[in-house]
Amino acid sequence: MPELPEVETVRAGLAPVLTGKRIVRLEQRRPNLRFPFPANFARRLEGRRIENLYRRSKYLIANIKGGESLIMHLGMSGRFTIVPADSEADASGSFTFSTGANPKHDHVTFRTEDGATVTYNDPRRFGFMVMTPTAEFDSHPLIRDLGPEPLGNALHAGHLASRALGRKADLKAFLMDQKNVAGLGNIYVCEALYRAGLSPKRVASCLAKKSGAPTGRAERLVTTIREVLSEAIKAGGSSLRDYRAADGALGYFQHSFAVYGREGEPCRTPGCTRKVQRIVQAGRSTFYCGTCQR
DNA sequence: AAGAACTCCTGTTGGC
DNA sequence: TGCCAACAGGAGTTCT
Numbered sequence: 001m002p003e004l005p006e007v008e009t010v011r012a013g014l015a016p017v018l019t020g021k022r023i024v025r026l027e028q029r030r031p032n033l034r035f036p037f038p039a040n041f042a043r044r045l046e047g048r049r050i051e052n053l054y055r056r057s058k059y060l061i062a063n064i065k066g067g068e069s070l071i072m073h074l075g076m077s078g079r080f081t082i083v084p085a086d087s088e089a090d091a092s093g094s095f096t097f098s099t100g101a102n103p104k105h106d107h108v109t110f111r112t113e114d115g116a117t118v119t120y121n122d123p124r125r126f127g128f129m130v131m132t133p134t135a136e137f138d139s140h141p142l143i144r145d146l147g148p149e150p151l152g153n154a155l156h157a158g159h160l161a162s163r164a165l166g167r168k169a170d171l172k173a174f175l176m177d178q179k180n181v182a183g184l185g186n187i188y189v190c191e192a193l194y195r196a197g198l199s200p201k202r203v204a205s206c207l208a209k210k211s212g213a214p215t216g217r218a219e220r221l222v223t224t225i226r227e228v229l230s231e232a233i234k235a236g237g238s239s240l241r242d243y244r245a246a247d248g249a250l251g252y253f254q255h256s257f258a259v260y261g262r263e264g265e266p267c268r269t270p271g272c273t274r275k276v277q278r279i280v281q282a283g284r285s286t287f288y289c290g291t292c293q294r
Numbered sequence: 295a296a297g298a299a300c301t302c303c304t305g306t307t308g309g310c
Numbered sequence: 311t312g313c314c315a316a317c318a319g320g321a322g323t324t325c326t
Binding site for chain 3 (some may be wrong): 002003005006007024034035058073074075076124127141142176177178185186187188237238240241243260269285286
Binding site (some may be wrong): 034075076077099102105123124125126167168169172241282283 | 296297298299300302303304305306
């Protein structure tokens with residue numbers, strides 16, 4: 001579920017609780033999520049310090065003192081919940097801070113030296129946690145082929161054009177592919193395409209001229225991708241169904257969707273009378289306005 | 295090599 | 311009310 005803005009919001013919530021802290025206990029309640037947990041997972045983390053917590057694409061990464069990195073992905077339904085150190089069980093035995101999720105899907109709990117706990121809950125178990133030597137991080141198979149961070153300098157129209165040149169996939173699929181741009185998912189691709197006035201059904205190669213130079217469409221897309229992601233981060237992400245920040249807060253960017261989830265509702269472009277359409281591309285819903293997006 | 299289909303898993307929703 | 315199909319912020323694997 002979470003795309004870049006949601007993962008970034010989770011990172012911001014977890015960072016003050018985890019950065020620089022020693023993990024004193026790790027409870028792992030099942031052998032695997034999407035992939036098996038790292039071998040000797042608890043033994044490799046207990047007693048060790050988290051040096052920093054950062055985000056790359058939709059991954060959360062913790063550098064662990066001693067030379068390993070923990071790579072975490074939330075999949076479709078993953079959620080982290082913090083229970084602060086000073087919260088206490090009430091008379092009924094339940095915690096003041098409930099995780100708000102079905103506890104049968106609480107798969108991993110980290111306890112820090114401060115007494116805070118961070119629990120990972122994931123009903124669908126499409127998320128995962130893997131470890132790799134930090135020195136080999138960049139060449140890890142999950143990391144090495146990722147495209148540029150959309151909010152950094154490496155994403156520019158020329159990059160999109162060079163990736164898109166000669167590609168027959170449609171624009172929607174091109175932008176969903178993490179090798180081309182990192183961090184976008186179904187929601188923000190739909191929203192960025194709407195803002196750029198580009199049809200999701202267009203062929204990806206429309207971003208490049210025959211010379212390989214970027215078209216105006218590529219320029220517009222870079223701008224709208226950045227805009228929509230930045231605004232969503234400011235709003236704390238989008239909360240539909242499962243997603244919450246680590247402190248339990250709901251994001252509110254879903255109220256700003258122009259097209260996502262709005263099938264049959266009027267296009268928000270002033271003067272446009274068209275209704276938002278839903279089509280299926282590569283098995284996923286795409287929402288767009290057939291008038292404003294060409 | 296690129297692209298499409300299939301797969302993992304549980305929960306929720308809407309139609310009959 | 312129940313039953314069943316469709317769908318959900320992802321992406322690796324396998325096939326053509």
